[in-house]
Amino acid sequence: MRAIADTGFLVAFGNRREEFHDWAVGVADSATEPLLTCDAVLAEAAFQLESVALVVAMVEEGLVQPSFDSQAHIERIGRLAKKYGDRRPDFADLCLLRMSELHPRRPVVTVDSEFRVYRRNGRDTIPVIMPPGR
Numbered sequence: 001m002r003a004i005a006d007t008g009f010l011v012a013f014g015n016r017r018e019e020f021h022d023w024a025v026g027v028a029d030s031a032t033e034p035l036l037t038c039d040a041v042l043a044e045a046a047f048q049l050e051s052v053a054l055v056v057a058m059v060e061e062g063l064v065q066p067s068f069d070s071q072a073h074i075e076r077i078g079r080l081a082k083k084y085g086d087r088r089p090d091f092a093d094l095c096l097l098r099m100s101e102l103h104p105r106r107p108v109v110t111v112d113s114e115f116r117v118y119r120r121n122g123r124d125t126i127p128v129i130m131p132p133g134r
Contacts, residue, residue: 004037004106009109019131023131036106040090042059096108101121108127113134115130
């Protein structure tokens with residue numbers, strides 16, 4: 001499986017007490033290469049997990065690969081922020097939305113139902129991998 005990783009997935013993977021931990025481990029086991037992500041997601045995950053070392057290990061061990069230059073896409077991120085302003089998306093979500101536009105064959109691995117609302121390229125649904133029942 002080739003995909004894009006969101007914060008909730010990393011937090012669930014890194015914390016055995018998280019509700020979706022077993023789901024996240026299963027997703028990680030099915031990954032055929034590192035899941036793409038952005039620095040904003042890594043920062044959020046480190047904060048939520050209260051461990052930079054754990055998030056660094058996820059990168060070093062090949063679970064995720066930061067692969068997004070937000071500066072190169074800041075204009076598009078700004079337009080997305082305006083479009084979805086009523087939903088109050090965070091910077092990481094907007095970066096992932098843009099990554100989804102750049103990598104249309106990769107679903108977003110997330111526990112965040114907002115990704116069912118967001119549209120890439122203005123109209124296309126974003127394929128997501130979510131825990132059952134979400």
